[in-house]
Amino acid sequence: MFSSKFIGLVLTGFFETIYMTAVASLLSYVIGLPLGVFLSVSRPEGISPKPALNRSFGTIVNLLRSVPFVILLVAAIPLTRFILGTSVGSSATIVPLVIASFPLVARSVEASASSVRHGVIEAAQSMGATDMQIITRVILPEAVPSLITGAASSLITVLGFSAMAGVCGGGGLGSIVINYGYYRGETGIMYVLIVVLVLMVQAIQEAGARLSVKSDKNSKNSE
Amino acid sequence: MNQGGTTKHYAVVLADGSFFVWRINMPENDVIIHIEGLGKIYDKGKETEVTALDGVALDIKRGEIFGIIGLSGAGKSTLVRCINLLERPSSGKVTVDGEELTDMDPAQLREARRKIGMIFQDFNLLEQSTALENVCFPLRISGVSRKEAEEKAVGLLNRVGLGDRTGSYPSQLSGGQKQRVAIARALASGPEVLLCDEAVSALDPTTTNQILDLLQEINRELGVTIVMITHEMKVIEKICSRVAIIADSHIVESGSVSDVFRNPKTEAAKKLILPSGGVEPFDGSGRLLRLVFDGTTTDKPIVANMVLSCGEPVSIVAADTKQIDGKTFGQLIIQLPSGSGSAERMMAYLDSEHISYTEETDV
Numbered sequence: 001m002f003s004s005k006f007i008g009l010v011l012t013g014f015f016e017t018i019y020m021t022a023v024a025s026l027l028s029y030v031i032g033l034p035l036g037v038f039l040s041v042s043r044p045e046g047i048s049p050k051p052a053l054n055r056s057f058g059t060i061v062n063l064l065r066s067v068p069f070v071i072l073l074v075a076a077i078p079l080t081r082f083i084l085g086t087s088v089g090s091s092a093t094i095v096p097l098v099i100a101s102f103p104l105v106a107r108s109v110e111a112s113a114s115s116v117r118h119g120v121i122e123a124a125q126s127m128g129a130t131d132m133q134i135i136t137r138v139i140l141p142e143a144v145p146s147l148i149t150g151a152a153s154s155l156i157t158v159l160g161f162s163a164m165a166g167v168c169g170g171g172g173l174g175s176i177v178i179n180y181g182y183y184r185g186e187t188g189i190m191y192v193l194i195v196v197l198v199l200m201v202q203a204i205q206e207a208g209a210r211l212s213v214k215s216d217k218n219s220k221n222s223e
Numbered sequence: 224m225n226q227g228g229t230t231k232h233y234a235v236v237l238a239d240g241s242f243f244v245w246r247i248n249m250p251e252n253d254v255i256i257h258i259e260g261l262g263k264i265y266d267k268g269k270e271t272e273v274t275a276l277d278g279v280a281l282d283i284k285r286g287e288i289f290g291i292i293g294l295s296g297a298g299k300s301t302l303v304r305c306i307n308l309l310e311r312p313s314s315g316k317v318t319v320d321g322e323e324l325t326d327m328d329p330a331q332l333r334e335a336r337r338k339i340g341m342i343f344q345d346f347n348l349l350e351q352s353t354a355l356e357n358v359c360f361p362l363r364i365s366g367v368s369r370k371e372a373e374e375k376a377v378g379l380l381n382r383v384g385l386g387d388r389t390g391s392y393p394s395q396l397s398g399g400q401k402q403r404v405a406i407a408r409a410l411a412s413g414p415e416v417l418l419c420d421e422a423v424s425a426l427d428p429t430t431t432n433q434i435l436d437l438l439q440e441i442n443r444e445l446g447v448t449i450v451m452i453t454h455e456m457k458v459i460e461k462i463c464s465r466v467a468i469i470a471d472s473h474i475v476e477s478g479s480v481s482d483v484f485r486n487p488k489t490e491a492a493k494k495l496i497l498p499s500g501g502v503e504p505f506d507g508s509g510r511l512l513r514l515v516f517d518g519t520t521t522d523k524p525i526v527a528n529m530v531l532s533c534g535e536p537v538s539i540v541a542a543d544t545k546q547i548d549g550k551t552f553g554q555l556i557i558q559l560p561s562g563s564g565s566a567e568r569m570m571a572y573l574d575s576e577h578i579s580y581t582e583e584t585d586v
């Protein structure tokens with residue numbers, strides 16, 4: 001069972017999963033980070049209230065979040081074809097992954113940004129800071145520990161999505177589990193891959209928690 | 224104690240190194256903060272309107288330490304936040320250093336705020352930044368280079384006594400130290416005015432005194448006008464030259480601290496100056512007198528002499544003495560005996576000793 005072919009297969013799947021998770025998460029943050037900050041500062045109690053825009057973006061985010069990923073995976077096929085010319089393989093999976101993840105990232109960033117104490121923001125306003133300076137020099141730096149925690153859970157969610165994408169020819173560990181474990185009934189391989197996935201999730205969680213604590217100057221645990 | 228006016232020094236240095244310095248006494252009535260008709264209505268939803276300020280007028284002089292005192296919910300924070308427009312007034316005018324803030328667009332307002340420092344009860348430091356970075360903040364956002372900002376910040380931290388803690392994060396500092404960092408930060412942009420909203424309320428008495436001393440030094444050395452918001456009379460007594468009493472969204476009384484303290488006219492002022500805590504006349508019949516000592520007579524045992532010369536006892540209902548302007552002031556509420564004529568005799572005795580007093584109808 002543990003032939004070199006098998007090991008090669010697992011390694012390929014492993015790296016494909018890392019590739020999909022990393023690129024999809026990165027792109028999700030490219031969209032989700034500014035969107036999340038916007039959702040936070042444009043709240044009625046934010047530094048730059050924009051009720052109408054806030055509600056519009058909020059609704060879009062909520063709608064996207066309420067579509068189950070498996071359905072999004074299928075629904076995104078035409079769009080993926082249009083962008084990449086193909087809808088199979090790990091690169092193609094990144095499109096639905098980003099569509100599913102950026103709303104989650106946006107909400108997570110919004111929560112982190114909104115947790116910054118209002119008094120600190122007020123102090124910056126009393127010193128004549130612009131809204132942009134408050135975002136880049138107060139809200140984001142103050143939210144770093146919380147943003148790191150949020151990033152770890154987002155990464156884990158994207159990893160889970162990427163495994164699910166195996167159902168639609170998505171590549172990565174998920175598709176190996178489907179192909180070997182489900183279609184060929186090789187349960188041994190399946191369990192090995194499950195262990196690999198669990199270890200990856202654990203690693204992300206642990207790293208996230210440690211980084212967050214280490215970055216937090218407001219906690220007793222930091223040096 | 225600060226007398227309201229300040230002395231400005233002007234110097235001209237000639238090319239050969241010789242220089243002239245001259246002092247100009249700023250007139251007593253040089254107003255730096257002018258507030259008129261200030262009103263603030265909080266409009267949370269439609270039903271629950273809260274009037275936090277109503278028709279507030281105030282003139283604060285350049286270089287003075289001005290106290291604003293009031294009980295919780297009186298509108299103190301709202302008032303001070305309307306001075307730098309952190310809170311947008313619903314009506315009225317706020318002028319700081321000749322510029323009408325209520326008339327400015329956002330960019331002008333940001334510029335004007337750089338001349339108005341502010342410190343808070345809970346310090347509001349950037350928790351994820353060191354003391355040095357915190358003090359650099361106002362400089363960096365106004366475009367000062369990192370190197371220059373850090374040099375200035377180190378100087379300021381030295382000034383507030385934290386030269387050895389530049390690399391500490393707020394979580395590693397005590398409350399008093401955090402407030403020192405906040406003061407250094409507020410001074411970084413070279414403000415004309417420093418607004419303090421309950422700046423010492425979170426601190427223990429010793430630390431409170433140290434911070435008040437620091438603020439007083441800053442006022443004297445830099446000529447920064449200080450507005451102190453507080454609910455504690457002792458803060459006013461320690462460093463303020465003038466005071467306004469705010470109650471129920473209105474300024475009910477204002478003037479020099481010694482005047483207001485010696486002769487409180489309103490209920491609100493009396494409550495703050497000598498909190499009676501529900502003092503009741505002991506037998507419900509004797510008249511109550513509030514005696515005020517002005518610092519020249521307290522070394523005489525006035526009450527004892529009065530009792531001896533009139534031959535009747537009095538009850539001391541409440542007593543308090545304070546240091547204002549370096550002189551001792553005392554307040555005493557006594558209940559006179561109810562016997563016929565004895566109250567009059569005692570008042571005559573007080574008149575003969577030139578002790579000012581007022582009769583209290585309701586303590």
Ligand SMILES: Nc1ncnc2c1ncn2[C@@H]1O[C@H](COP(=O)(O)OP(=O)(O)OP(=O)(O)O)[C@@H](O)[C@H]1O
Binds near residue numbers: 265295298301
């Ligand atoms: N953002 C707000 N929204 C609605 N009402 C407010 C708001 N801020 C203050 N108020 C109300 O305005 C009134 C004055 O409040 P303010 O905070 O100015 O009082 P304060 O004198 O500073 O009291 P404290 O000593 O407790 O700080 C209070 O009735 C308060 O409930």
Ligand SMILES: [Mg+2]
Binds near residue numbers: 299300301421
């Ligand atoms: Mg207050």
